[in-house]
Amino acid sequence: MNGRVERSVAAWSMANSPTGDSATERLVRILDTFTPTRTVQTATEIGRRSGLPSSTAHRIVNELVTTGLLERDEERRVRIGMRLWELSTRSSQALRLRQAAMPFMERVQSRVREHTQLAILEQDEALFLERLSSPESGSNITRVAGRLPLHASSSGLVLLAFGPPDLQERVLSSRLAPLTRATLSDPDAVRRKLAEVRKLGHAIAPGYIEEVSTGIAAPVRDETGRVIAALSVVLPRDAETDFAVLELHRASADIARSLGYHS
Amino acid sequence: MNGRVERSVAAWSMANSPTGDSATERLVRILDTFTPTRTVQTATEIGRRSGLPSSTAHRIVNELVTTGLLERDEERRVRIGMRLWELSTRSSQALRLRQAAMPFMERVQSRVREHTQLAILEQDEALFLERLSSPESGSNITRVAGRLPLHASSSGLVLLAFGPPDLQERVLSSRLAPLTRATLSDPDAVRRKLAEVRKLGHAIAPGYIEEVSTGIAAPVRDETGRVIAALSVVLPRDAETDFAVLELHRASADIARSLGYHS
DNA sequence: CGAGGCACTCCCGATGAATGGGAGGGTGGA
């Protein structure tokens, strides 16, 4: 019967962010609760996963929905909005690369008949822009828009070997988590591997990511000759690598040429 | 020689946002300064275009750069970050549609030999997800991730005709800006046109967008039978439309079927 | 049919992070 509850005296409120993160940071935290496998969730879930109080999460999610960065489906669940996709197409940079690479990736795929993928460097990780597979392709945990650590994947090793020195510093001085027993997790071992990659012009990573498969990657250059991406295939662990290496180098050169690189 | 300038007495500072917009809003304002044709800009430019004070713009841009939503190139100019593309791939929704539609769009393209495009409804506009063209295709101002108003484009008319009633209310009661002399800009004319579209099952828009071309669009249904997209082609203004209409209907039906729609 | 769980909205006092004007540095072109 008491419609009005006594307002708590211990009211202990806050302003802006008590945890010391900026508005931008919380926004990204919210967007980051979406993963390749979890593409819809309730606002409450988002709050839980991002570590934000429920009421705060609801407020921000609602704002994002009105701006179109997020969307609600029929059941009021939340997913990433088309607005975000639209904005992402403005980042022509990498999409131009993808466009240029596609035909040659298809050639590699049709000749090697295993997973063929294209990765770029993104915030100290290898980000996979595209991946072609055929039904008979073997195991491969990569997915489009997925990431792998630089020191463990063949693509990553290429990006690292031909990347800026400060990147190498940073990565080699961080923890090199092993994914399998074969993964290089010692800085010196990685350093030696990088020298080998530079010398050979490609990286071979047998069992680094998964025991059963070997990654092979070659650098892709833009018109200025800078290495901007890695083109790779994933073979069964015991497969012959020479043919794949050859095809990768050929495709890399063709991509670079179609981007305007000469010699 | 005077190292220290007298601090202005009229100092008239603010906190948070004096203009009354939320942090989210300013963020979107900043992202929106990127357009399909302007994909790189300086932080100062962003400030100017978004109407934010330079120092504020710089601060926010820097935050966005560290979170990866924006990136800087060699010359410190700013562009949309790959992080955003990555997030956008989580919005499987429309990308699934695009995936399903691609093969059939290619068939239409190869048979009609004119621009073939796929649009969805997004914030009261037609947003183009994909567009196939051949060298011999005629004029067409549409671009991937571009938008057109609902009342003026054939795709838009389809999305409007088969869309929710409140959408029709909203659009018809807003200003219907004409793009050419042929564009329908009178609410009643549009209403009659929508009735026609529903009756025929497709929209024909001669010269509404550009004097020289005619847009033709058919609705695409998802597994529940709801219209979720419009498939369209752009013909020269005087071209025969029957064959294109037929092909569009056939492709629409095939797309719906591959999405799981029956009958 | 009531209890408990869950998602969400609304309210509101407190507050500190965000704000923006302006100074100053650095660079490049005329």
Add this chain to the structure above:
DNA sequence: TCCACCCTCCCATTCATCGGGAGTGCCTCG
């Protein structure tokens, strides 16, 4: 040398943001 431009830094002010908590509505389960 000057001007134009981009950017960083500083700091007093202040208002939008924050979040605990209450309330609502909708489930499901016992």
